[in-house]
Structure formats: C-alpha cells, structure tokens
Amino acid sequence: MGMANACYVLLILFFPALCQASCTTFFLQRTYFEIYDNDTYEEGTVIGDYSDDVDNKTLMFLPGTGNCASILAINGSKLVLKENLLNQALCNFDSVSCDWSCAESPGRKNSLRVFIHRVSRKVFKFKSNSYSVNVPESASTGTELISFSKSDLTREDCVPLTNVFFRLNGNEQNFFGSRTGTDKITIFLNKKLDYEDSKNHTLNIIAELLDTAEENSTSLLVNVTDVDDMDPTFDHDVYYLNITENDNASINVSLNVTPKIHAFDRDMGAGRQEVFYRFADNSNKHGCFSIDKTTGNISVSCPYDREDREFYSLTIKAVQQNTESRSCTATLSVRILDVNDNTPEFMLTSYHVNVTEHSGRGTLIDTVTANDKDQDEKAQDVNYEILPPHNTAFSVNKNGEIRVEDPSKLDREAGNGTMILKVKAIDSENRKPSTSTATVTITLLDANDNAPIFDAPKYTFRLSSDPGKVLGHVKAVDDDEANTPNSEIRYKLHKTLWSSSFSIDNKTGNITVKERPTITTGQIELIVEAQDLGVPPLQSSVAVLLSQVEVNGDTVNFTVLKSAEEVTKKKDFYQSEIGKILKLQVSLDKIGSLQTRRISCYIIVSATFQNNSVVTGNILENLVLQHMSEILALFNEPHDAQKAVSSEETFTPTVISLIVICCLLIVGTIILIIYIHQTTKKRNQILPSREKWQHEDSRKYEKTEEDITENGDSKKGDE
Numbered sequence: 001m002g003m004a005n006a007c008y009v010l011l012i013l014f015f016p017a018l019c020q021a022s023c024t025t026f027f028l029q030r031t032y033f034e035i036y037d038n039d040t041y042e043e044g045t046v047i048g049d050y051s052d053d054v055d056n057k058t059l060m061f062l063p064g065t066g067n068c069a070s071i072l073a074i075n076g077s078k079l080v081l082k083e084n085l086l087n088q089a090l091c092n093f094d095s096v097s098c099d100w101s102c103a104e105s106p107g108r109k110n111s112l113r114v115f116i117h118r119v120s121r122k123v124f125k126f127k128s129n130s131y132s133v134n135v136p137e138s139a140s141t142g143t144e145l146i147s148f149s150k151s152d153l154t155r156e157d158c159v160p161l162t163n164v165f166f167r168l169n170g171n172e173q174n175f176f177g178s179r180t181g182t183d184k185i186t187i188f189l190n191k192k193l194d195y196e197d198s199k200n201h202t203l204n205i206i207a208e209l210l211d212t213a214e215e216n217s218t219s220l221l222v223n224v225t226d227v228d229d230m231d232p233t234f235d236h237d238v239y240y241l242n243i244t245e246n247d248n249a250s251i252n253v254s255l256n257v258t259p260k261i262h263a264f265d266r267d268m269g270a271g272r273q274e275v276f277y278r279f280a281d282n283s284n285k286h287g288c289f290s291i292d293k294t295t296g297n298i299s300v301s302c303p304y305d306r307e308d309r310e311f312y313s314l315t316i317k318a319v320q321q322n323t324e325s326r327s328c329t330a331t332l333s334v335r336i337l338d339v340n341d342n343t344p345e346f347m348l349t350s351y352h353v354n355v356t357e358h359s360g361r362g363t364l365i366d367t368v369t370a371n372d373k374d375q376d377e378k379a380q381d382v383n384y385e386i387l388p389p390h391n392t393a394f395s396v397n398k399n400g401e402i403r404v405e406d407p408s409k410l411d412r413e414a415g416n417g418t419m420i421l422k423v424k425a426i427d428s429e430n431r432k433p434s435t436s437t438a439t440v441t442i443t444l445l446d447a448n449d450n451a452p453i454f455d456a457p458k459y460t461f462r463l464s465s466d467p468g469k470v471l472g473h474v475k476a477v478d479d480d481e482a483n484t485p486n487s488e489i490r491y492k493l494h495k496t497l498w499s500s501s502f503s504i505d506n507k508t509g510n511i512t513v514k515e516r517p518t519i520t521t522g523q524i525e526l527i528v529e530a531q532d533l534g535v536p537p538l539q540s541s542v543a544v545l546l547s548q549v550e551v552n553g554d555t556v557n558f559t560v561l562k563s564a565e566e567v568t569k570k571k572d573f574y575q576s577e578i579g580k581i582l583k584l585q586v587s588l589d590k591i592g593s594l595q596t597r598r599i600s601c602y603i604i605v606s607a608t609f610q611n612n613s614v615v616t617g618n619i620l621e622n623l624v625l626q627h628m629s630e631i632l633a634l635f636n637e638p639h640d641a642q643k644a645v646s647s648e649e650t651f652t653p654t655v656i657s658l659i660v661i662c663c664l665l666i667v668g669t670i671i672l673i674i675y676i677h678q679t680t681k682k683r684n685q686i687l688p689s690r691e692k693w694q695h696e697d698s699r700k701y702e703k704t705e706e707d708i709t710e711n712g713d714s715k716k717g718d719e
Contacts, residue, residue: 023102026053027110031100037158038119041085047072047114048079058103061112066098068112074100085116091158094118124155126207126218133220137195138227142188145176145222148205149184153216163211169204176203176222187220195226196268230266232275232318234330235259239316244337246303254297261296263318263328273320280315280329286349286436289314289334298332302436306336308345344370344382344425351440355404357412357447365394365402368438370425387422387437396423402440412444413479419444446481448534452489453477454542460628462621463524463546465516471502471546474509476530485533494527494541502526502546511544522548522559522600523632547628551617555589555606556624562635564593564601574603577634581627582607584615 035047050059059074071090073082083090094116101109126148133146150161166185168178177190185205193201201222208215241257243250265273276293288302289312296316304312312334320326346368353366370382384396393409396402402421404410410419421440454476461472480486490506493499501517504510509528517524524546531539550557560567567574568591579586590604605624607615615623624631 023054023057023105023108026050027101027108030111030113032113032115034115034117036117036119037085038121041081043081043084045081046075046078047081049077050079051077053077054102059100060103060106062099062101062106062109066096066112068096068098068100068114071096071116072114079112086157088158091118118158120159120212121155121157123157124153124161124207124209124214125216126205127152127154128218130219130221131205132223134223134225135189135193136225136227137193138229139189139193141191145187145189146220147184147186148207150207153207161209163209165208165210167206167208169206169217171203173201175201193224195224196230196266199224226267226272228265228267228273228320228322228326231326232263232265232273232320232328234261234263234316234318234328236330238331238333241298241332241334242337243300243304243334245306246343248303250300251303252299252301254292254299257298257332261291261298261316261330261332263296263330265320265326273322273326275318276321278317278319280317283315283317287439288436289332291316304336305343305345306338310336310338312336344372344427346370346423346425346436346438349436349438351438352443353440354443354445355410357410357444358407358449359404359410361404361407363404365404365442366440368396368400368402368423368425368440370400370438372427381427383426385424385426387424390419390421393419394421410444411449412446412481413450417444417481418442446484446486448480448486448532448536448538450479450486451538451540452530452532453479453540454528454530456542458543458545458629459528460545460547460625461511462625463517463522463548464513467513467515469513471511471513472544473505473511474528474530474542474544476509476540476542478532480532480534485535488533489530490533492529492531494529496525496527498524499526504528522602523628545628545632547625547632549621549624549628551621552604554614554617554620555604556617556620557602557604558624558628559594559600559602560632560635561600563599564591567591567601567603567635574634578605578631579607581630582620582623584609584620584623585612 031048033048054077056077058076059079061068061072061074069082071082071085071093073080085093095114096116097111097113099109100112101107131146135143135145148166150164153161153164155161161183164183166178166180168176168185168187171177173191175189175191175193177188179186179188187203187205201224203220203222204217205220206215206217236259239257239259239261241255243255261277263275263277265275267273277291277296278293279289279291286302288300288304290299290301291297292299296318312332314332314334316330316332318328318330347370348368351366351368355363355365368384370384372382383398384400385391386394386396386402390409393404393406394402395405400423402423419442421442423438423440425438454474456474459472459474464471474491476489476491478487478489491504491509492506493502493504498517501513501515503512503514505512509530511526511528526544526546527541528544529539529541531537547558567588571588571591575586575588578588584607586605586607588603589606592602592604594600594602605620607620607623609615
C-alpha cells in the first residue's frame with residue numbers, strides 16, 4: 001500500500017512536465033515535411049519554426065549524419081534555407097536528410113527529412129539576346145553556319161529543359177535552311193550569297209517547349225564577307241587611237257586615246273582589288289605598242305607604216321593584281337595616218353627554233369625575210385642586222401640566213417636556255433631601218449658538256465667494321481638539263497687496296513661496309529667516281545677518307561701516322577694546331593703507342609669552347625671527322641719513319657699473299673715455257689726419221705699389197 005501511494009505521488013509531480021513542450025518530447029518522433037520551390041526558395045526563408053515545440057531551445061544538425069547542411073541552416077529554433085533553391089548548383093537536390101537534436105541535449109536526436117518539389121515557372125531564354133556569324137560570299141550551298149541546342153538556353157527554375165523545339169523565322173528570301181534534331185537546330189546555307197546584293201541578313205531563332213506554351217527567341221545576324229568573285233570591267237568596249245606613220249615625235253610618249261582607258265574591279269568590299277593593264281597574248285604581235293600597267297596609257301616604241309597596214313586592233317586586258325583568273329578585255333582600235341614613206345618590213349615578226357648548244361660555226365639557225373613595199377626594183381634590196389647583245393654570237397647575211405658565229409656563246413647552262421635575237425631589216429639604198437624588228441627565239445638543246453661536280457672537295461666518314469653499315473654518302477650534281485641522261489649520275493668505287501671491303505649504291509651514293517677491313521693505320525682512303533649517262537659520258541672523282549674514331553665520354557680517340565715519342569715531343573704544337581683547325585681549346589689527354597705499329601700512335605683528345613664549357617664527345621667527333629684531312633696533314637711531315645710506314649702499310653699480309661701467288665704463277669709459267677721448248681726441239685729431231693720410216697713402210701705396204709693381189713689371182717686360177 002505504501003509503494004502504491006509513492007508511485008501515485010511521482011505521477012502527479014511529473015505529469016505536468018511531460019505534457020509541456022521540450023526537446024525530450026519533440027525528438028520522440030521523426031520530422032518529415034515537403035516544400036515547393038515556387039513559393040519557398042529564397043535564401044533565409046523559414047521553412048519550419050519549432051520554437052514552441054522545443055521551448056525556444058537551440059537546434060543543431062548532428063555532424064556526419066546527412067546532407068541537410070547543403071541547403072538548410074538552423075537559426076535558433078528555426079529551420080531556414082541556407083541558399084536560394086533556384087541556384088543552378090542546387091537544382092540536383094530533390095531531398096535532404098540528416099539527424100538533428102537540441103544543442104543542450106545532443107543525446108536526444110531524431111531524423112529530419114525534407115522533400116523539395118521543383119515547380120516550373122514557365123520562364124526560359126537564350127543565353128544571349130543576339131548571335132552573329134560571318135559567312136564569305138563564296139560559301140557553297142549546304143555550308144553549315146551555326147547550331148543551337150538546349151545548352152544555349154537558360155531558365156529561372158530547376159525544371160530540366162526537355163522536348164525543346166527550335167524553328168527559324170525571318171528567312172523570307174529562303175537564303176538559309178534549317179535542320180532540326182533532338183533539342184537542336186542547325187542553320188545552313190540554302191542559296192549562294194552575294195556581298196554586292198546584301199551585306200547582312202537578320203534571322204530569328206525561336207525555341208519552344210513542346211509540352212508547354214513556353215517559347216523565347218534570339219536574333220542571328222549573318223554578315224556576308226566580301227571575296228574576290230567579280231571580274232573587273234572596262235568603262236567602254238572600244239577605245240580609239242590615231243598615229244601618224246613614221247612620226248618619231250610619237251615614240252615613247254603617252255598617246256591620246258579616246259576615251260581614256262579605264263577599268264575597275266566590280267567587287268565592293270574587302271575583295272576589291274587593283275587592276276593592271278597589259279595586252280592580251282599575241283595581241284601586240286609587232287611588239288611596238290606598250291601599255292602602262294598602272295594608268296593604261298598607250299605608247300609606241302617604234303614608228304608604223306601605213307602602206308604595210310592601216311588599221312590595228314589590239315586586245316587590252318585588265319587583270320586583277322592578286323589573280324590572273326580575274327580579268328576583262330576591251331579593244332584598242334588603232335589607225336595609222338598616212339605620210340609618204342616606205343621601209344622594209346618583216347613578213348613574220350616572231351621565229352622559234354631549237355638548236356643544240358655549242359653547234360659549230362656556220363650552222364644555219366633560221367631564215368628571216370623582210371619585204372619593202374616600194375614599187376621599184378630597189379625595194380627588194382634589203383640587208384639584215386642582228387641587234388646587240390647577240391650580234392657577236394650569230395651572223396646574218398643578205399638572204400636573211402642566221403648562222404652560228406661563236407659556238408662558245410651558245411651555252412645553255414650559262415643562261416636560261418633561251419636566246420632571243422632581234423633582227424633588223426635595212427633598206428640598202430638609203431640605210432633606213434625597218435619600223436619593226438623580227439624576234440628569233442632560240443631554244444638551246446642540251447649537250448653533255450658538264451661533268452658531275454661533287455658537293456664537297458673531300459669527304460670524311462667514321463670507319464666502322466660492321467658489314468652492312470652505311471658510313472655516309474657522297475653527292476654530285478650535273479648542270480646539264482635535269483631529268484635527262486646528261487644529268488643522271490651513277491657512282492662507283494675506284495679499285496684500290498681497300499675498295500673490295502666496301503660498296504657504293506650507284507644511285508644514292510651511300511657507302512656501305514661489305515666485309516670487315518683488316519687495317520692497322522686507322523684510316524682508309526677510297527676514290528669515288530661520279531659519271532653521267534650522257535654520250536659521251538663525263539665523270540669526276542673525289543677522295544673519301546674513312547677514319548677510325550672512338551668516342552669515350554667527352555673525349556675522342558683516333559690514330560695518326562707518327563710515333564708516340566714524336567707526338568709527345570711536339571705535344572704543345574699539335575694541341576695548338578688542332579685547336580686552330582677546330583676553333584676550340586684542345587687538349588691531348590693521352591698519347592699511346594700501338595703494339596702492332598711502332599711508328600703510329602693513338603691520341604685521345606678533349607676540348608672546351610672559348611667560354612671553357614666542355615665540348616661533348618659527339619660534337620667533338622663530328623668536328624674531328626669534318627677536319628680529319630687537315631688534322632692528319634699535321635702528322636704527315638717528310639720523315640724516314642713515314643717512309644717506313646708507307647712500306648709497312650704496303651706489305652700487309654694481304655699484299656704479301658698476293659705477291660707470293662704472283663711469284664708462283666711466274667715460276668710456273670717459266671717452267672711451262674721451258675717444257676714446251678724442249679718438247680718442240682725433240683719433236684723437230686724425230687720428225688725426219690719418222691718421215692723416212694713412214695716412206696719405207698709405205699713402200700713395204702705397197703709391195704705386200706701386190707703380193708697379196710698376185711696370190712689372190714693364182715688362187716682363183718686354181719679354183
């Protein structure tokens with residue numbers, strides 16, 4: 001009974017406290033609610049006020065229990081938005097959850113979960129109010145200009161853009177077309193644009209959400225850029241010029257052309273170009289008319305004869321300075337006004353002939369002919385003259401025959417392969433020259449008169465004993481006409497002591513190790529010959545030095561034909577001279593004797609630049625190989641030992657073997673000759689006796705034959 005009374009008292013005392021708001025009662029259950037970002041989205045918005053529920057106690061998120069703090073914050077007993085829910089960085093959040101509790105009693109906790117409903121505000125737009133694209137007027141139809149997709153759109157809510165449809169507006173002239181795809185539109189060129197017609201076009205690009213009435217638009221400015229697509233044009237189709245015949249005052253001055261010659265480029269923008277003037281091909285056949293390429297002014301360089309021709313029609317061509325393909329033409333109509341004179345004129349003003357270079361003196365080149373239109377017999381008395389500078393290379397006689405005078409001046413390689421002669425006709429009676437000249441264009445045909453020339457006076461390569469190793473290559477050029485046998489070159493090695501150990505590619509000039517050479521001197525010299533395929537072939541040769549050079553770190557080791565003692569005595573001299581050759585500071589680090597060659601030695605060289613930086617082994621090797629001939633020349637002073645070297649080098653094991661074989665062949669030949677001589681002598685002694693025996697034998701044979709015949713006849717009679 002006493003215990004029951006005690007429990008009753010406690011229940012009475014604590015029941016009011018349990019019924020009041022407190023953290024203890026609030027966190028007995030989980031908190032769950034939903035918010036909509038169309039009315040609750042701004043930063044600081046209170047989405048839950050729990051002041052009464054927790055008696056104004058401070059709430060807190062328990063760390064490490066969820067992601068509520070990403071978008072929510074607690075202000076005392078209130079739950080507020082930490083950031084604007086429409087922030088694009090938060091659009092991926094559709095809910096957050098975590099554990100939370102009162103700050104004063106973190107042991108009392110429960111879970112909080114907030115669901116975020118994204119609501120469309122039906123507002124979106126292009127990221128830019130306008131776009132522009134530059135299109136050259138030369139762009140072909142079908143060229144894609146620009147594309148738009150939903151990535152070019154932005155909106156004020158977090159509802160994803162889906163089912164976006166784009167369309168093109170403002171394309172009344174149908175210059176442009178569009179291709180639509182999933183959430184994308186591509187604008188392309190539907191018709192050719194012309195800068196001269198319209199410099200820009202404005203289009204509207206409209207974006208529309210298919211499941212709503214939402215749409216927005218932006219402008220697209222298509223700028224047409226000018227290109228050079230218009231030919232120039234003359235102001236007039238025909239221009240007129242009157243010239244008095246044989247009027248020297250009209251030579252080399254601007255003549256009065258009516259109207260003034262003028263042409264212009266019809267392009268109007270960046271493609272507009274300046275035009276240059278000239279005569280169309282073959283229009284100015286006589287070569288006396290000239291046109292100023294900038295102004296179009298016409299002049300003549302020689303007088304004209306009305307009796308020869310009264311009217312000329314020349315084609316003037318205006319060409320854009322940037323391209324020959326943009327041009328136009330007009331006609332220059334020239335009338336020669338009459339005065340009383342006649343001079344010789346060429347029937348043809350241009351001759352073309354092919355002649356082999358260096359043709360012999362007196363070779364006929366061509367024949368030119370000029371006629372005088374005077375009516376008496378003197379009109380046919382015409383002389384010819386070749387104008388400088390080729391008047392010494394050729395001569396022309398009274399019949400107009402042009403012949404070679406100096407063959408040495410007919411050198412195709414000395415010029416561009418063409419010689420242009422100017423031939424003048426002169427009236428023999430009054431020595432008055434013709435008003436025009438004949439041009440004889442002589443094309444010199446190639447003769448094989450140039451031998452191949454190597455691109456270096458001597459080559460030095462590193463010697464390797466590995467068969468198949470390419471040591472280097474030589475190159476020669478032939479100045480005769482390219483792509484002909486006269487300039488095509490073949491290479492070969494001259495037969496020398498060591499040539500059998502190497503081979504050369506007859507076309508590329510690559511020198512390759514064929515078999516391991518057995519040398520002791522450290523250097524081998526080969527002779528390479530370059531020969532063209534002309535008739536007759538011409539050739540030249542060059543020396544190729546192969547040197548054994550070894551690189552060890554920053555030092556280079558090579559052999560010289562001088563004893564170690566001699567090199568050591570003059571070490572300072574050799575260091576200085578090699579340094580001068582290589583243009584480096586050189587040190588002979590080691591001088592060593594060769595066991596197999598007493599009067600040769602090897603030297604180990606290192607070097608530094610002028611700033612005392614060390615020259616690497618590879619660089620030093622290249623320099624030594626480039627100047628090996630000069631370096632070896634330092635050690636080739638006249639000396640008895642050098643003679644011994646030459647002798648010792650000559651009688652190598654291979655050479656000695658060859659000498660022995662030759663001696664055996666000589667001895668065998670002598671023995672054979674003696675044997676043949678003795679045999680012939682004995683035969684000559686035996687021959688008379690043999691002939692006597694043969695005579696007696698024949699007589700015996702005849703006698704025996706007679707006996708046999710008689711015996712045979714007698715036997716027949718018996719039978």
